[in-house]
Amino acid sequence: MSPIASPIAAHAIWNRCPGTARGVVLLAGSLGSDATMWQPQIAALTPDVDVLRIEHRGHGASPSTPGPYDLDDLTDDVLAVLDREGVEDVTMVGLSIGGMIAINCALRAPHRFPRLVLLCTSAHLGPASAWQERAARVRAQGPGVIAADVVSRWFTAAYAQAHPDDVQRMIDMIAATDPEGYAGCCEAIAAMDLRPRLPHLHSQVLAIPGAQDRTTPPEHLHQICDAVPTAHLVTVPGAHLASWENADEVNRLIREHLNLPADLPADLPADPPAVDQKQSREQSQEVAPPRPAQTHPGQL
Ligand SMILES: O=C(O)CC1=CCC(=O)O1
Numbered sequence: 295m296s297p298i299a300s301p302i303a304a305h306a307i308w309n310r311c312p313g314t315a316r317g318v319v320l321l322a323g324s325l326g327s328d329a330t331m332w333q334p335q336i337a338a339l340t341p342d343v344d345v346l347r348i349e350h351r352g353h354g355a356s357p358s359t360p361g362p363y364d365l366d367d368l369t370d371d372v373l374a375v376l377d378r379e380g381v382e383d384v385t386m387v388g389l390s391i392g393g394m395i396a397i398n399c400a401l402r403a404p405h406r407f408p409r410l411v412l413l414c415t416s417a418h419l420g421p422a423s424a425w426q427e428r429a430a431r432v433r434a435q436g437p438g439v440i441a442a443d444v445v446s447r448w449f450t451a452a453y454a455q456a457h458p459d460d461v462q463r464m465i466d467m468i469a470a471t472d473p474e475g476y477a478g479c480c481e482a483i484a485a486m487d488l489r490p491r492l493p494h495l496h497s498q499v500l501a502i503p504g505a506q507d508r509t510t511p512p513e514h515l516h517q518i519c520d521a522v523p524t525a526h527l528v529t530v531p532g533a534h535l536a537s538w539e540n541a542d543e544v545n546r547l548i549r550e551h552l553n554l555p556a557d558l559p560a561d562l563p564a565d566p567p568a569v570d571q572k573q574s575r576e577q578s579q580e581v582a583p584p585r586p587a588q589t590h591p592g593q594l
Pocket residue numbers: 323324325326389390391392444447483509534
């Protein structure tokens with residue numbers, strides 16, 4: 295547990311549905327990410343739901359505290375963001391450490407997390423010594439020293455070769471993470487073992503592994519689904535950041551899990567406006583562009 299009282303005031307960004315939102319989708323990313331890792335998901339979700347992206351401690355614009363952290367610290371941060379933003383329940387989509395936090399959120403506050411989408415994640419990601427070594431290295435030298443190696447596992451070789459700008463963008467994002475925040479999250483992964491608690495998870499779970507993911511291979515997601523009666527699994531092509539490399543397929547699966555129509559309005563803006571948490575709900579709706587009227591009212 296962090297020596298600093300948790301939770302912190304984690305940074306979170308809203309993208310609002312301009313019509314009647316059918317609930318809130320909370321996105322929680324991977325180690326070393328900021329909210330921009332979810333950019334391919336925003337336009338696909340905001341026609342129907344409000345989207346809230348949280349940044350973990352020391353990641354993006356969230357403040358850092360001295361580590362080590364544990365999964366409960368990071369879960370406290372999520373629950374505090376929901377309380378602060380006045381959100382009772384969400385569908386939580388978590389990738390990698392974001393998925394680990396999503397499972398822990400749903401175990402601790404089941405009524406607030408009726409649905410989960412677990413992307414490229416694991417209930418136990420050893421060996422702990424490797425995470426402790428990475429934490430020590432990052433504290434000493436900063437996350438820039440491991441960024442290229444990490445990103446070499448985020449994309450397939452073919453995608454990385456064809457998209458060098460994406461590779462560089464992700465390396466820069468990891469390198470910009472606060473060293474203590476990054477190291478503290480490594481230590482949370484080192485200490486994590488959710489396996490014995492999985493049978494107590496009662497959310498509707500969609501698990502999505504990347505077929506070529508070497509960090510959290512499909513077996514890790516199968517293990518989760520085997521232990522969770524309400525879970526089902528769909529494998530997509532891609533490595534650890536399958537939500538980026540294979541965004542269309544992942545977006546379709548998320549929409550399906552939300553019971554949203556697969557067809558999106560044709561005139562979606564490429565990049566709908568993001569609204570910082572400090573702006574009010576009313577302000578955020580004013581800046582949203584006009585969209586077609588909702589033809590499928592209802593609550594998620
Ligand atoms: O950083 C990595 O190597 C991949 C990863 C593991 C947990 C996470 O969030 O990212």
